[in-house]
Amino acid sequence: MRLSLEEEGWVVDEAGSGEQALDRFADATADLVLVDLMLPGMDGFECCRTLRRHAPVPIIMVTARNDTHDVVAGLEAGADDYVTKPFVPKELAARIRALLRRTRSDESEPSSIRFGEFELLPDEGVLRRSDGTEVHCTRTEFRLLCVLASSPNKVLSREALLERVWGYDYFGDSRLVDVHMRRLRTKVEDDPAMPTHLQTVRGMGYKLVP
Amino acid sequence: MATLAAAAFTLSVVMGALAYFTTRHFLLSERQSTALRQAYANAALLRSALAADSPNVSSTVTGLGTGPSSVTVLEDQGVWYSSTLGIGRATLPKSLTETVGKGNVAVQTTHALGDPRLFVGVPLSSVGASTYLVTDLSDIEQTLRVLLAALAAAAAITALLGAAVGAAASRRVLKPVTDVSTAAVAISQGELSTRLPVGTADPDLRGLTQSFNAMADRLEERITRDARFTSDVSHELRSPLTTLAASLDVLDAHRGELDARGQQALDLLTGDVHRFQRLVADLLEIARSDADVGALSLDEVDVTELVTNSVSGAVRLVDGATMPAIEIEPSAAHLRLLIDKRRFGRVMSNLIENGQIYAGGVTDIVVRRDDPAAGVIITLTDEGPGIDPADRTKVFDRFYRGGVSGRRGSTEGSGLGLAIVDEHVRRHGGTVTVEDGHDGHGTSFVVRLPLDPEAVSL
Numbered sequence: 323m324r325l326s327l328e329e330e331g332w333v334v335d336e337a338g339s340g341e342q343a344l345d346r347f348a349d350a351t352a353d354l355v356l357v358d359l360m361l362p363g364m365d366g367f368e369c370c371r372t373l374r375r376h377a378p379v380p381i382i383m384v385t386a387r388n389d390t391h392d393v394v395a396g397l398e399a400g401a402d403d404y405v406t407k408p409f410v411p412k413e414l415a416a417r418i419r420a421l422l423r424r425t426r427s428d429e430s431e432p433s434s435i436r437f438g439e440f441e442l443l444p445d446e447g448v449l450r451r452s453d454g455t456e457v458h459c460t461r462t463e464f465r466l467l468c469v470l471a472s473s474p475n476k477v478l479s480r481e482a483l484l485e486r487v488w489g490y491d492y493f494g495d496s497r498l499v500d501v502h503m504r505r506l507r508t509k510v511e512d513d514p515a516m517p518t519h520l521q522t523v524r525g526m527g528y529k530l531v532p
Numbered sequence: 533m534a535t536l537a538a539a540a541f542t543l544s545v546v547m548g549a550l551a552y553f554t555t556r557h558f559l560l561s562e563r564q565s566t567a568l569r570q571a572y573a574n575a576a577l578l579r580s581a582l583a584a585d586s587p588n589v590s591s592t593v594t595g596l597g598t599g600p601s602s603v604t605v606l607e608d609q610g611v612w613y614s615s616t617l618g619i620g621r622a623t624l625p626k627s628l629t630e631t632v633g634k635g636n637v638a639v640q641t642t643h644a645l646g647d648p649r650l651f652v653g654v655p656l657s658s659v660g661a662s663t664y665l666v667t668d669l670s671d672i673e674q675t676l677r678v679l680l681a682a683l684a685a686a687a688a689i690t691a692l693l694g695a696a697v698g699a700a701a702s703r704r705v706l707k708p709v710t711d712v713s714t715a716a717v718a719i720s721q722g723e724l725s726t727r728l729p730v731g732t733a734d735p736d737l738r739g740l741t742q743s744f745n746a747m748a749d750r751l752e753e754r755i756t757r758d759a760r761f762t763s764d765v766s767h768e769l770r771s772p773l774t775t776l777a778a779s780l781d782v783l784d785a786h787r788g789e790l791d792a793r794g795q796q797a798l799d800l801l802t803g804d805v806h807r808f809q810r811l812v813a814d815l816l817e818i819a820r821s822d823a824d825v826g827a828l829s830l831d832e833v834d835v836t837e838l839v840t841n842s843v844s845g846a847v848r849l850v851d852g853a854t855m856p857a858i859e860i861e862p863s864a865a866h867l868r869l870l871i872d873k874r875r876f877g878r879v880m881s882n883l884i885e886n887g888q889i890y891a892g893g894v895t896d897i898v899v900r901r902d903d904p905a906a907g908v909i910i911t912l913t914d915e916g917p918g919i920d921p922a923d924r925t926k927v928f929d930r931f932y933r934g935g936v937s938g939r940r941g942s943t944e945g946s947g948l949g950l951a952i953v954d955e956h957v958r959r960h961g962g963t964v965t966v967e968d969g970h971d972g973h974g975t976s977f978v979v980r981l982p983l984d985p986e987a988v989s990l
């Protein structure tokens with residue numbers, strides 16, 4: 323893996339276990355972290371959650387199988403995306419690039435979008451409540467929110483969201499969208515089970531209602 | 533059950549018949565002896581009456597008759613007398629009168645004037661006369677008719693009861709057998725976890741249930757172990773293969789540093805490793821289906837989008853493939869169906885790859901609505917050599933490559949492509965078949981899929 327990634331031009335630092343990884347991360351910040359769920363010692367999900375608590379660093383998790391349980395748990399723990407082992411290095415490279423690109427916002431988006439008691443500032447990468455407090459989001463969550471907010475009241479299909487946020491083609495995994503929507507709802511909605519802004523439209527997709 | 537009903541019926545018929553005929557015989561013979569006694573008594577009376585000097589025959593005869601049911605007829609030297617109007621010489625059976633005429637007593641039962649009657653004839657030879665007693669048997673006939681009806685009804689009821697009891701009894705007896713056979717069928721259709729409930733009250737059946745369940749346990753274990761083995765092996769093979777492929781990619785990036793022979797070797801190696809990878813991926817896919825791992829992950833999608841995206845994705849993946857003409861008929865234009873997109877993508881890419889390897893490429897794809905079933909029909913047609921009708925089901929067998937030899941090259945498939953197509957389509961409750969292409973040549977693969985796989989029961 324290191325070989326292929328370095329071939330792409332990135333600098334790679336390895337850690338053999340979850341604890342080691344957290345230590346290393348504290349010393350030298352990374353632009354992106356790849357977490358193998360089958361880590362010895364600390365549980366991969368736990369590592370993910372801890373990393374997520376400290377920094378909004380992009381995380382891609384590496385799973386052994388495509389089982390829904392692993393994928394969803396990993397995404398809920400804070401991962402932005404996942405690849406399954408053994409993976410095609412070019413695919414992993416594409417995922418990494420897509421994730422790193424997510425910092426730059428779309429030109430066509432307005433500089434400030436309001437919904438409910440929130441203000442979304444795509445250029446600054448900030449989501450603020452009316453009382454001024456900031457809501458921390460991962461890059462991916464933010465991007466997803468921006469895409470939905472730039473077409474308020476318009477339903478966007480899972481495929482469209484996968485493409486615009488993650489860069490996947492038609493065959494992307496819709497679970498990525500579903501879990502990230504759940505994560506956003508816990509951050510933004512008063513009652514995540516009965517969302518007022520981030521709504522599901524059955525059979526079609528999601529929409530943002532300001 | 534039928535035999536029991538038949539036996540019950542036969543038994544009650546036999547019993548009924550026995551009762552009937554016994555009663556009939558008894559009644560008739562009783563009547564007969566009574567009639568004979570009466571006739572003899574009459575004969576004695578008439579003999580003495582006729583022997584008298586100036587007998588008043590007709591009043592004597594009339595006095596002997598007790599009404600239409602018991603009539604006395606007298607023949608005195610050719611003159612006939614009767615105690616009742618309407619019954620006389622003409623009523624008597626000829627054979628009777630002949631016998632009596634010869635001087636013998638005769639008894640005969642026959643119908644006369646619409647009723648069954650008993651005739652007793654006694655010759656009075658000493659006075660040259662003969663007398664007859666005619667008794668009406670209608671009352672006996674009536675009695676017997678009622679008896680017959682009653683017995684028939686009894687026979688019918690007994691038969692029905694017998695059938696009902698038989699049915700209930702046999703159902704009870706057969707139930708465990710039926711349960712076992714239903715469970716066996718369920719297991720053979722893939723529901724490996726089917727077991728018989730252990731709580732039967734009948735101790736005899738408990739043994740059967742337990743051994744059946746034990747057998748099912750071992751069978752399930754064996755099957756899942758086998759499937760897991762293939763899956764585990766394939767999975768284990770993927771890791772080193774991926775490392776191989778990744779390293780080869782790196783090497784390929786440094787091609788320039790190799791000489792011509794080195795580059796050639798690299799290309800060969802890369803080709804083989806990729807083929808090996810595909811074979812292992814296919815094996816893994818089929819093994820996972822076998823183990824029933826990985827349930828369908830269904831999304832609701834628009835048919836047009838699904839087919840267009842899957843086909844363009846497939847064309848990108850398959851070497852040498854070009855985009856076929858896709859026609860979505862109006863009947864299917866805005867259909868939405870529940871489908872596992874990844875599996876469907878695989879189905880399309882395998883069919884397109886198959887078309888590319890064996891038939892020069894899929895030329896057109898037609899999508900239309902399946903009317904009687906609620907579903908969609910996707911037909912992929914090529915203009916290749918066609919598939920022999922004898923092979924049309926075999927092509928979906930694993931590792932079946934048909935009799936076409938001499939086909940080499942890096943585009944050769946793994947032999948599992950169509951088997952995977954068949955597997956995925958069937959998982960959705962659909963079917964895939966082979967038909968003739970346009971105008972009878974080439975091949976068409978017809979994929980039928982229901983709009984909702986969960987509505988289709990296996």
